[in-house]
Amino acid sequence: xxxxxxxxxxxxxxxxxxxxxxxxxxxxxxxxxxxxxxxxxxxxxxxxxxxxxxxx
Numbered sequence: 001x002x003x004x005x006x007x008x009x010x011x012x013x014x015x016x017x018x019x020x021x022x023x024x025x026x027x028x029x030x031x032x033x034x035x036x037x038x039x040x041x042x043x044x045x046x047x048x049x050x051x052x053x054x055x056x
Contacts, residue, residue: 019055021045027052 017025023044040052
């Protein structure tokens with residue numbers, strides 16, 4: 001990785017991140033409890049985390 005990447009850049013798909021389980025990591029926006037939250041989701045296992053780094 002070239003350096004820190006903002007969550008907006010990850011959401012746009014500028015960089016393909018890979019989880020520790022071998023699946024790609026996608027950033028998704030979820031609207032819950034009146035707030036817009038961004039979560040990272042592993043495409044292979046479906047695991048979710050607040051930050052993409054937590055899945056790596």
